[in-house]
Amino acid sequence: MPAPTLSDKRWSIDLEKRIQEAHTEDPQVYARRYAFNPESNKEFFVIDTPPPYPSGTWHIGAVAQYSMIDVIARSQRLLGKEVYFPWGVDRNGINIEFTVEKNTKRKMKTYDRAEFLEMCKTTIEEFTQAMRKTARRVGLSCDYDREYLTDSPEYRTVTQSIFIELFKKGAIIEDLRPNIYDPVEGTTIADAEVERLPRRTKLIDVQWTCDDGTEIVISTTRPELICACGVVVVHPDDERYSHLVGKRIQLPMPVDGRETSVEIKTHPSVKSDFGSGVLMVCSFGDQNDVAVFRELGLTPFQAINLEGRMTELAGPFAGQTVLEARAAAIEHLESEGRLVNVVEREQEIPVSERGKNPVEIILLKEWYVRQTHTQDRIKEHADAMEFHPPRNKQFLIDWMDNISIDWPISRRRWYHTEIPIWYCDDEDKIIVPPTGMYVQPWCESPPEGSQVLDRSSREVLGDFSEMEKDLGTIVGEEKVFDTWMDSSNSNLFVSGYLNHPDVFEKAFPTALRPQGKEIVRTWLYYTLLKSTLLLDQPGFKHVWIDGLGMDPWGRKMSKSLGNGIDADSVLECGAGGRTGSWKVKGPDKTVSLRANKIGSECFRLWKACDAQVGDDFHINPEEIEKKYFGVLTKLFNVARFASQFEVPDDLDTCPDGLAVEDEWILSEFQATMETVQKAWANLDIYTATQALKTFGTGVLPSHYLEMVKSRLYDEDTNAAWTLHRVVRDFMSAFTPVCPFFTHHVSSTIYDASAVDVDAFPQQAHPEVAMGTEKGDALRALSSTLQTFNGDTWGYKKEQGISLNQPVSGVEIPKSLEAFTAILTRMHSLE
RNA sequence: GGGUCUGUGGUCUAGUGGUUAUGACACCGCCCUUACACGGCGUUGAUCGAGGGUUCAAAUCCCUCCAGACCCA
Numbered sequence: 001m002p003a004p005t006l007s008d009k010r011w012s013i014d015l016e017k018r019i020q021e022a023h024t025e026d027p028q029v030y031a032r033r034y035a036f037n038p039e040s041n042k043e044f045f046v047i048d049t050p051p052p053y054p055s056g057t058w059h060i061g062a063v064a065q066y067s068m069i070d071v072i073a074r075s076q077r078l079l080g081k082e083v084y085f086p087w088g089v090d091r092n093g094i095n096i097e098f099t100v101e102k103n104t105k106r107k108m109k110t111y112d113r114a115e116f117l118e119m120c121k122t123t124i125e126e127f128t129q130a131m132r133k134t135a136r137r138v139g140l141s142c143d144y145d146r147e148y149l150t151d152s153p154e155y156r157t158v159t160q161s162i163f164i165e166l167f168k169k170g171a172i173i174e175d176l177r178p179n180i181y182d183p184v185e186g187t188t189i190a191d192a193e194v195e196r197l198p199r200r201t202k203l204i205d206v207q208w209t210c211d212d213g214t215e216i217v218i219s220t221t222r223p224e225l226i227c228a229c230g231v232v233v234v235h236p237d238d239e240r241y242s243h244l245v246g247k248r249i250q251l252p253m254p255v256d257g258r259e260t261s262v263e264i265k266t267h268p269s270v271k272s273d274f275g276s277g278v279l280m281v282c283s284f285g286d287q288n289d290v291a292v293f294r295e296l297g298l299t300p301f302q303a304i305n306l307e308g309r310m311t312e313l314a315g316p317f318a319g320q321t322v323l324e325a326r327a328a329a330i331e332h333l334e335s336e337g338r339l340v341n342v343v344e345r346e347q348e349i350p351v352s353e354r355g356k357n358p359v360e361i362i363l364l365k366e367w368y369v370r371q372t373h374t375q376d377r378i379k380e381h382a383d384a385m386e387f388h389p390p391r392n393k394q395f396l397i398d399w400m401d402n403i404s405i406d407w408p409i410s411r412r413r414w415y416h417t418e419i420p421i422w423y424c425d426d427e428d429k430i431i432v433p434p435t436g437m438y439v440q441p442w443c444e445s446p447p448e449g450s451q452v453l454d455r456s457s458r459e460v461l462g463d464f465s466e467m468e469k470d471l472g473t474i475v476g477e478e479k480v481f482d483t484w485m486d487s488s489n490s491n492l493f494v495s496g497y498l499n500h501p502d503v504f505e506k507a508f509p510t511a512l513r514p515q516g517k518e519i520v521r522t523w524l525y526y527t528l529l530k531s532t533l534l535l536d537q538p539g540f541k542h543v544w545i546d547g548l549g550m551d552p553w554g555r556k557m558s559k560s561l562g563n564g565i566d567a568d569s570v571l572e573c574g575a576g577g578r579t580g581s582w583k584v585k586g587p588d589k590t591v592s593l594r595a596n597k598i599g600s601e602c603f604r605l606w607k608a609c610d611a612q613v614g615d616d617f618h619i620n621p622e623e624i625e626k627k628y629f630g631v632l633t634k635l636f637n638v639a640r641f642a643s644q645f646e647v648p649d650d651l652d653t654c655p656d657g658l659a660v661e662d663e664w665i666l667s668e669f670q671a672t673m674e675t676v677q678k679a680w681a682n683l684d685i686y687t688a689t690q691a692l693k694t695f696g697t698g699v700l701p702s703h704y705l706e707m708v709k710s711r712l713y714d715e716d717t718n719a720a721w722t723l724h725r726v727v728r729d730f731m732s733a734f735t736p737v738c739p740f741f742t743h744h745v746s747s748t749i750y751d752a753s754a755v756d757v758d759a760f761p762q763q764a765h766p767e768v769a770m771g772t773e774k775g776d777a778l779r780a781l782s783s784t785l786q787t788f789n790g791d792t793w794g795y796k797k798e799q800g801i802s803l804n805q806p807v808s809g810v811e812i813p814k815s816l817e818a819f820t821a822i823l824t825r826m827h828s829l830e
Numbered sequence: 831g832g833g834u835c836u837g838u839g840g841u842c843u844a845g846u847g848g849u850u851a852u853g854a855c856a857c858c859g860c861c862c863u864u865a866c867a868c869g870g871c872g873u874u875g876a877u878c879g880a881g882g883g884u885u886c887a888a889a890u891c892c893c894u895c896c897a898g899a900c901c902c903a
Contacts, residue, residue, distance in 0.1 A: 641865035
């Protein structure tokens with residue numbers, strides 16, 4: 001008997017690494033396999049890969065999600081689609097600015113702008129390198145040659161051009177509105193960037209005096225904002241105060257440049273049972289204040305400036321920070337005898353997601369994307385898209401139901417895409433660059449081809465070059481865009497919008513948006529908003545929303561909890577004989593986890609098999625190895641066993657005279673393959689992988705291989721044909737999950753890599769397909785056959801006979817009559 | 831405080847009204863059998879989060895509560 005062509009004794013991480021490295025060695029081979037060919041006649045399948053944000057280490061949960069996106073990419077190639085699996089890196093944003101500030105211990109705004117941008121660029125490039133390496137290691141079959149960076153001129157051009165397009169359409173407006181503002185970082189932020197943290201705050205009761213001398217108590221946590229108080233309100237049904245409504249009440253704090261009293265009015269948002277039931281409404285303590293000001297038509301006061309300090313409105317407290325002013329206000333009220341009571345309590349206060357700084361609401365002139373008018377339309381488009389799993393669509397609907405204000409998109413930061421606008425002296429005209437050009441208005445003049453627009457009507461007034469001399473001094477916009485303004489163009493960008501119109505026509509709506517559920521309210525929502533405003537179309541055909549990677553106890557992984565697991569440590573576990581160990585802080589104590597070998601293939605197999613899409617998944621390296629490495633070992637050994645028998649010249653044509661057991665396993669295999677093909681088409685990774693695993697580790701080795709072993713040793717060509725055909729097609733169908741594994745097996749034994757297969761394997765033996773009389777009859781025997789084998793093994797064991805010894809007294813069931821000869825030989829029945 | 835989702839042996843998981851609730855890992859027991867002991871076979875082990883309801887029949891539908899996750903106020 002010839003030696004197995006699959007020479008390694010077993011599947012190992014070192015073997016895996018060798019294959020992986022060889023896989024990416026030749027750029028031409030790689031490109032032929034995985035690059036997107038826009039000329040192709042095949043159906044396009046464009047994936048709007050979430051561009052990762054490089055921040056040093058890559059979260060293991062995110063790597064798990066990306067590996068599943070790769071499974072989808074590869075399975076679509078297997079189904080014959082022209083897949084574009086882009087590799088993008090999201091590099092704009094406040095995070096990298098923070099990193100540079102931290103590294104140099106110097107605030108951004110103390111730098112020269114150009115110098116600071118250069119430092120951000122250098123730093124983020126280092127992080128990006130590490131990420132590219134991990135992406136290749138885990139087998140992401142991205143088109144790396146077409147890598148896009150969201151901070152590149154190319155990408156930023158698209159963001160700027162889309163902005164101008166939307167502005168001309170009236171979907172973007174400029175307005176003076178209350179904005180959520182981070183005074184520490186000095187920038188506006190959006191609703192979606194606010195989070196809440198518990199803090200201890202003082203709730204103080206302050207005595208106010210009405211013009212008629214009545215004294216009432218008002219509770220507040222923000223006494224420093226009394227100077228911005230526009231009205232005092234009570235609930236319309238609150239009889240305690242009905243006699244005061246319409247009267248004026250004195251502000252208990254000194255103010256400058258405004259009236260010293262306000263009117264008492266009614267408003268239904270007041271909670272009568274909170275404190276005294278009287279509320280002071282300031283511009284702007286919180287979102288409710290904003291709403292009341294708007295509803296009552298009041299003119300807001302500006303109490304806090306852009307540096308987070310009190311304005312002149314605060315009289316003697318002007319110039320103090322918010323916190324200083326608050327302490328001073330309490331002191332002042334106490335000395336005036338107006339401080340009735342102070343209670344310390346825990347309160348959730350809004351802070352900025354990135355800087356964790358308490359945010360203020362400040363009146364600012366900013367740019368907005370209009371969104372409140374178009375929610376119904378977005379919903380209609382959302383209904384046209386297929387969600388995986390369907391229930392996760394609810395995250396989007398919930399968020400949309402909560403939207404009440406437009407999206408502020410301008411930011412007072414630097415390492416972001418610039419707002420492409422110049423302002424003219426008269427404040428009525430603005431200048432925008434031509435489509436397809438990246439501009440930096442803070443340091444450049446308008447380029448050739450720029451247009452002059454009316455600032456409010458958005459009408460094109462003429463060419464900049466012709467009007468230049470009459471425009472006076474021109475000032476470039478210094479503000480930049482919210483990073484989501486860039487990110488929400490990703491599907492347009494990868495589908496060819498602006499740059500490749502002919503591709504775009506075929507590629508849009510983008511086939512797939514895969515993402516985590518935690519960014520539905522930002523990335524998914526903003527993308528759909530853009531598709532609706534710009535093109536009035538659904539952004540995607542499929543939206544695939546995965547759960548989050550959690551620690552082994554089901555908690556979110558975070559630096560502060562100390563329960564994180566580094567992706568590379570899992571992928572490298574077992575390489576060079578080095579085992580992996582992780583110290584993870586559990587709820588009670590720190591637990592030490594160990595594993596001998598995991599690697600990318602086992603890791604991918606685990607994620608594909610262990611959790612349905614959309615569910616949060618627990619990441620425990622010990623379990624990944626225990627549950628799934630054995631599967632690889634098993635499949636490898638089946639292939640290795642097969643590899644010692646000669647491969648028939650023509651694997652594609654089914655030979656005549658197959659034995660009944662050959663036809664039986666082919667009927668089982670075809671049923672499995674049918675399930676797998678449907679599952680791949682439905683982006684259902686779990687079902688496809690489970691079906692393959694069950695077949696490949698169960699019925700194939702335990703029953704078929706045992707049955708035909710003797711025939712194989714006797715060089716029976718039909719048995720060899722059946723086994724090789726099954727193994728070859730199995731590897732093709734399994735290649736999306738374990739590409740390196742199947743590549744190695746298939747190219748070694750069959751001289752053709754499974755990763756190159758671009759059509760789902762045809763039925764080996766159509767006569768026994770699903771729904772055929774013969775096939776169904778054979779499959780109906782499967783459980784009897786397996787039970788009989790099990791019983792016979794059990795009986796031998798009971799009798800103390802080893803499995804290869806002859807045994808007598810075993811009856812073959814009538815229904816298995818056709819298998820009599822092979823079963824007799826298999827079990828040495830007498 | 832509100833919304834959404836989730837809750838099945840020790841762990842993970844299948845199962846959207848109908849036999850005895852699926853499978854994997856772990857545990858325990860047996861077995862070196864010419865691919866594989868990083869293997870094979872088998873045995874234990876679940877009142878399906880708790881309680882109530884609808885039904886001839888509930889893990890599955892409804893209600894209440896509890897726990898977790900995500901989001902919001």
